[in-house]
Structure formats: structure tokens, C-alpha cells
Amino acid sequence: MDFETGSQLQVGKITAHIDGKTREAEHYDAIHDPYRGDVVGHAPVSTARDCDDALDAAARAKETMAAMPGYERAALLRSTADLLAARSEQIGYVMSRESGKALRDCMTEAQRSADTLRLCAEEAVRISGEHVPMDASAIGAGKIAMVMRFPVGVVAGITPFNGPVNLSAHKVGAALAAGNSIVLKPSPKAPLCVSMFAQAFIDAGAPAGSVNTLYGNAIAPQLVRDARVDFVSFTGSIPVGKLIRDSVGMKRVALELGGVGPTFVHGDADLEAAAKACARNSVMLAGQSCVSVQNVYVQKHVYERFVELVCKEMDTVRFGDPMDLSTEVGTLIDENAAIRVEKMIASAVDAGAHLTRGAPRRGAQLSGTILTGVNASMDVVCKEIFGPAMTIQPYDAIEPIFKAISDSPYGLQCGIYTNSLDLALSAIRKIRTGGVIVNGTSRWRSDQMPYGGVKDSGMGREGPKYAIRDMTEERLFVLN
Known part of the structure; x- marks a missing residue:
């Protein structure tokens, strides 16, 4: 691979991984560079038979993974992490070409994915239960009881285009660490880099059938509904998340869905730090993050100054060719996505x-957009933009906005800038959301933390320790 001419990179055809083997397809979809428009590679369109075979393989492999000691699962994950780190430059180039994300972010994501797998490796040897004090009642006295954790079996993982490799690492890493097998279906808009990610597991010696990949959206309903699947982990849109939840019956699920990125800036905050963080976290990854800063609420007496600072910072962000290492923000995933965001902005202005x-x-590129003078009924406020745009709104009283956010359908993460401990605690206690980040924006995330939402923003948590908890089931052991 010639990295000096990375913009001409061609991947060719990728294949599905089923039962430790590659599988060709009858049909392939072309994957286009959203900045240049040329074909980067071709991804298979998996069939119902492919899905059936992958689930058969995973069902067989779940026994192997469950019997594998924790230290061996940890070693597999560390070996895969080493391969990912060594290949991060190649993976980053491919990711940038197919997704339009800035190359610097793509290389960072590939390295971050290796770190995520290492975190999963650490948790693979920490899965524990608890002792139940049976002598708390007369009927239990003299008995010994423990709650133990066992792998659920087969995990179906479905990942989006905006963090294709690291979000795959969160699902595959946690599944294997817990002793499960997995069938992974990445977004058809960013499949090439995920194929390279999956290949690292194969090359590291993952047992046949423990990691399987399928491509295309047609087989997704079959995958999540199949009786051989014990757990579904999905990251994506709210409408699709609801379809999955309604279709899986009694299966357990983890759904990481959307949000509207609320972040507060109180009058006692460090305005310069808050403005810089809000500006950049509204446009990084072209705003295509579930927790991107979208709605910023600023105390009225510092509002004008804050808007000035945000505009000043936005003017320094470098938009352009994703493959240029000096570019900070590339394109949206495709031109249709950019048109959708453009229409939301135009509607608000109208x-x-x-x-x-x-x-x-x-084309597929939008510059950083700042909207003021908005109201709560506008789509740019009450619906997820998923693009490089933010609103800035003044407030007199903060508590009513806390309540409005809690009463809204969204509840992923919220940020608040303040030097008041009382106000920070009030936000944590009163805002019904998956996380409150104090002196940080809604977009802040570290891979070991429990990440996820409530209400329409989802259920369950990512983060190795917490995903492993979701991907195992409790079993009570009583010794009479």
C-alpha cells in the first residue's frame, strides 16, 4: 500500500468471515469516497444462507468460548490489539477513504480500538459474582449461596458508520471477553475497515466461528430475530433501535441510539474553555456522533460574549480533504446526508x-454552522441533526431547562460548565440522562466508562466492564 498516494487507495473486494473462513458473494456493492466520488472497494451483500451459516458457526463456537479460561480470552484480545495497533495506519487510510472522516481521526480511532480491546482483556479475568448471606433468614440459615455469571451464548452486533472500528471493538471485545461468540454486521456505508478489523481476530488465532461477519442490511432482520441469537447489541438510529426492540421477543438487548447534545454554560464558567470545547465538539467527525454538541444553553448575561468566542473558535477549524493530515473535519458520510442537514438548517433560517x-x-461537505435565535419547536433543536451544526440559546433560569430535557424523548448525555458544586449536583440529580459531564460537553467519552442512554436514547451500557455485565447472565448456586 502506497501511503504517499493514499488518496488513490483501492481496496478491491472484501469477503465475509464465517466459521474462520472467507466467503465470496454473488453480489457486491461499490463503496465510494464521499469526498472524491470514486470507488474505494467493494463489499459483499450477504444472503439468508450466509446468515444461517454464520449463526450455525457461532452456535458451535459459543461452547468453545465458554470453556476457554479467562486468561486465554485475555491473551487473544491482547494479541488482536497488537495487530490492530500495527495496522492502524492502513486501517485509518481505508476508513478515511470510505467514510470521509479526517485521516487523523481515523488513525486515532484505529489506535483507540486497540486500547479498547486491551481494556476488554483486563475485564476478561475480572468477571465475578457475589456471596449471598443466607443466614439472614431462618429458612436460609446453614446454607451457602453464590450468584455466578455465565456467558449468554451468541451475540449479534450491529455497528454504524461513524465509529466503525472502535464501536466494533466495543461489541466484539466485550463479547469474547465474556466467553461468547459473535456475528458482526457493520454499516454498509463503512464496511471495508471493519473487514480489516475482523481479519485481525482471525490472524490472532480466534477460534473458528467465534467472530463472524455479515454485510448489507437485507439480512439484519433475520439476524436479530433468529433463535440462535441470545443477545443483540446495536448502535444506530432511534427508529431502527425501536424496530429491533419490537422484533426480538424475550432476547436481551443493548441499544445505543441518538440524542440532541445538550450542554449548559453557566455564567461562572470558564467561557473561553467552554466555547472552544463546544465549537469543536459540534463539528468533529462532521457532527456525526450521537453525543455531538447540538444545543448549547448559555446564561443570559454571558450569552453575547460566549457567542463571540464560539464563532472565533469555529473560524479556526480546518475543513477540507479528509486525506490531508492538516484537515480536522472531512465530509459527512455521503451527499444525501449533507443535503438532509442542509435542509434542516434552511428550515430553521426560514x-x-x-x-x-x-x-x-x-457535495458531501458542510462547514461548521452556528444558529442563534432558535426556538424549541424547530427541528434543529428538538430533533437530532447528526451534522456539523449547533444552536446557542440564552436562559434566565436553568431549572426549567433541566426539566424540559428530562421530559423530552432523549436522554443520552449532557454537559454543564460551572464552578458551582451545588449547580453541578443539581444537574446530576435532576436531568434524566445516561450521563452528566461537569466542565465538559455532551460529547466527552472515555472507553472504559459506562456509556449509554435512557428513554428513546437507548438501554444498556457500553464500556468493557459494563458491556460484559450485560453479555453475561446471573445464575444462583445454593449449597444445602
Whole structure:
């Protein structure tokens, strides 16, 4: 691979991984570079038979994985992490070409994925239960009881295009660490780098059938409904998450869905730090993150100064060719996504919002957009933008906004900048959301933390320790 001419990179055809072997397909979809428009590679379109074979393989492999000692699972994950780290440059180039993400972010994601697997390896040897004090009652006295954790079996993992490798690492790493097998289906918009990710497990010696990949959306309903699947882990949109939840019956699920990125800036905060973080975290990855900063609420007496600082910072962000290492923000995933965001912005402006920053769309690329003068009924406020755009809204009283967020359908993460401990604690206690980040934005995330939402924003948690908890089941052991 010639890294000096990375913009000309061609991947060719990738194949599915089923039962430790590669599988060719009858049909392939072309994967296009959203910045240049040329074909980067071709991904298979998996069939119902492919899905059936992958689930058969995973069902066989779950016994192997369950019997594998924790230290061996940890060693497998560390070996895979080493391969990912060594291949991070190649994976980063492919990810940037197919997704339009800035190359620097893609290389960082590949390295971060290796770290995620290492965190999973550490948790593979820490899976524990608890002793139940049976002498708390007369009927239990003299008995010994323990709650033990066992792998659920077969995990179906479905990942999006915005963090294709690291989100795959969270699902595959946790599944294997817990002693499960997995069938992974990545987004058809970013499948090439995920194929390279899966290959690292094969090369590291993962047991046949423990890691299987399928491609395309057609087989997704079959995958999640199949009786051989014991657990479904999905990251993506709210509508699809609800379809999955309604279709899986009694299966357990982890759903990481959308949000509207609320972040507060109180008058006692460090305005410069808050403005810089809000500006950049609204546009990084072209705003295509479930927790991207979207709605910023600023105390009225510092509002004008804050808007000025955010605009100043936004003007320094470098948008452009994703393959240029000096570029900080590339494109959206495709032109249709950019058009959708452009229409949301135009609709807000038509309804009276002020376009404080923003420029015309160029293909799949949008510049950083700042909207002021918005109201709560506008789509850019009450619906997920999933693009490089933010609103800034003044407030007199903060508590009513806390309540409005808690009463809304969304509840992923919230940020608040303040030097008041009382206000920070009030936010944590009163905002119904999966996480409250104090002196940070809604977009802050570290891979070991429990990450996820409530209400329409999802259920369950990612983060190795917490995903492993979800991907195992409790079993009570009583000794009479």
C-alpha cells in the first residue's frame, strides 16, 4: 500500500468471515469516497444462507468460548490489539477513504480500538459474582449461596458508520471477553475497515466461528430475530433501535441510539474553555456522533460574549480533504446526508433563526454552522441533526431547562460548565440522562466508562466492564 498516494487507495473486494473462513458473494456493492466520488472497494451483500451459516458457526463456537479460561480470552484480545495497533495506519487510510472522516481521526480511532480491546482483556479475568448471606433468614440459615455469571451464548452486533472500528471493538471485545461468540454486521456505508478489523481476530488465532461477519442490511432482520441469537447489541438510529426492540421477543438487548447534545454554560464558567470545547465538539467527525454538541444553553448575561468566542473558535477549524493530515473535519458520510442537514438548517433560517456561521454545501461537505435565535419547536433543536451544526440559546433560569430535557424523548448525555458544586449536583440529580459531564460537553467519552442512554436514547451500557455485565447472565448456586 502506497501511503504517499493514499488518496488513490483501492481496496478491491472484501469477503465475509464465517466459521474462520472467507466467503465470496454473488453480489457486491461499490463503496465510494464521499469526498472524491470514486470507488474505494467493494463489499459483499450477504444472503439468508450466509446468515444461517454464520449463526450455525457461532452456535458451535459459543461452547468453545465458554470453556476457554479467562486468561486465554485475555491473551487473544491482547494479541488482536497488537495487530490492530500495527495496522492502524492502513486501517485509518481505508476508513478515511470510505467514510470521509479526517485521516487523523481515523488513525486515532484505529489506535483507540486497540486500547479498547486491551481494556476488554483486563475485564476478561475480572468477571465475578457475589456471596449471598443466607443466614439472614431462618429458612436460609446453614446454607451457602453464590450468584455466578455465565456467558449468554451468541451475540449479534450491529455497528454504524461513524465509529466503525472502535464501536466494533466495543461489541466484539466485550463479547469474547465474556466467553461468547459473535456475528458482526457493520454499516454498509463503512464496511471495508471493519473487514480489516475482523481479519485481525482471525490472524490472532480466534477460534473458528467465534467472530463472524455479515454485510448489507437485507439480512439484519433475520439476524436479530433468529433463535440462535441470545443477545443483540446495536448502535444506530432511534427508529431502527425501536424496530429491533419490537422484533426480538424475550432476547436481551443493548441499544445505543441518538440524542440532541445538550450542554449548559453557566455564567461562572470558564467561557473561553467552554466555547472552544463546544465549537469543536459540534463539528468533529462532521457532527456525526450521537453525543455531538447540538444545543448549547448559555446564561443570559454571558450569552453575547460566549457567542463571540464560539464563532472565533469555529473560524479556526480546518475543513477540507479528509486525506490531508492538516484537515480536522472531512465530509459527512455521503451527499444525501449533507443535503438532509442542509435542509434542516434552511428550515430553521426560514422560520426566523439567524445563521451566525455557515457556508453553502459542497457535495458531501458542510462547514461548521452556528444558529442563534432558535426556538424549541424547530427541528434543529428538538430533533437530532447528526451534522456539523449547533444552536446557542440564552436562559434566565436553568431549572426549567433541566426539566424540559428530562421530559423530552432523549436522554443520552449532557454537559454543564460551572464552578458551582451545588449547580453541578443539581444537574446530576435532576436531568434524566445516561450521563452528566461537569466542565465538559455532551460529547466527552472515555472507553472504559459506562456509556449509554435512557428513554428513546437507548438501554444498556457500553464500556468493557459494563458491556460484559450485560453479555453475561446471573445464575444462583445454593449449597444445602
